[in-house]
Amino acid sequence: MIQSEDVKQILSFFPSMADIKKEDWNQSGINLIQMEPNYIIKEGQLLEYVIMILDGTVRMYKTSSNGREITLYRVYSGECCPLMTSSILSMSEFEASACVETTGLALMIPADIFRDWVDRYSKFRQFIFKSLAKRIITLATLLDSVYFKTIRGRVAEFLIQLSDKTGKADTLHITHDSLSVELGTAREVISRTLKYLENEDVIKLSRGKITIISRGALEDCADW
The missing domain is CATH 2.60.120.10 (Jelly Rolls)
Structure with missing residues (x-):
């Protein structure tokens, strides 16, 4: 009642x-x-x-x-x-x-x-x-x-939005599995895309974390 x-x-x-x-x-x-x-x-x-x-x-x-x-x-x-x-x-x-x-x-x-x-x-x-x-x-x-957006652009856009929600934090606590669920694609696709971004010195990957090295470069990757 x-x-x-x-x-x-x-x-x-x-x-x-x-x-x-x-x-x-x-x-x-x-x-x-x-x-x-x-x-x-x-x-x-x-x-x-x-x-x-x-x-x-x-x-x-x-x-x-x-x-x-x-x-x-x-x-x-x-x-x-x-x-x-x-x-x-x-x-x-x-x-x-x-x-x-x-x-x-x-x-x-x-x-x-x-x-x-x-x-x-x-x-x-x-x-x-x-x-x-x-x-x-x-x-x-x-x-x-x-x-209409590439998976690279979608990943970059999501990471930027997540960073904004956490006060523009550089280190995001999210797994590849969680990111694949958010974006509705295979984990392998997410992992491959994140590795490309890491090789380009846009982000750094570690267990359960993604660190944004260059926010400007990440924004350039996003298909706004």
Whole structure:
């Protein structure tokens, strides 16, 4: 059961839910849950709940028929997954897989209650559709990258973005396997590309780490 203090916490992350009436929060099945790392929701399920993230990170990904993964995007604090919400609104199968990456807190809303709130509360509905529009742009950018950019350019671009997220750090803690999952290609392709960049004195490779030697040269490699 959601308490008044819980609602205050939820609204600090999701102000678009401020119009939801007190009695609506008292409905059965609405809960705050602790997310545990590596918990996975598999593609193809008919979802019974919407998960809205207060704290933590969830990775959304697709898996090919040969088992290769590609990361679509991540869901962070104050966000919900539009693929999840669209699946519930359309009452269709979940079109991706989700994996909890970091421990956190999430709001769990039963599917029928979620659909009712989207129908009745305009600000909440607007938030949901804005989230969907934002991720359409993200996926369009990913599609553009996969089909129109070289793997060398994609690797360089990802390393630059990862460096920016960690405060322009020169040393990035990421494995070849992890990088292949992020970019949706074979580990051998990633390793070969990284070795080329190392031979050109753009980066330096060590176990579980990639050090950027020349950010300018790395930016030149990226297909912006």
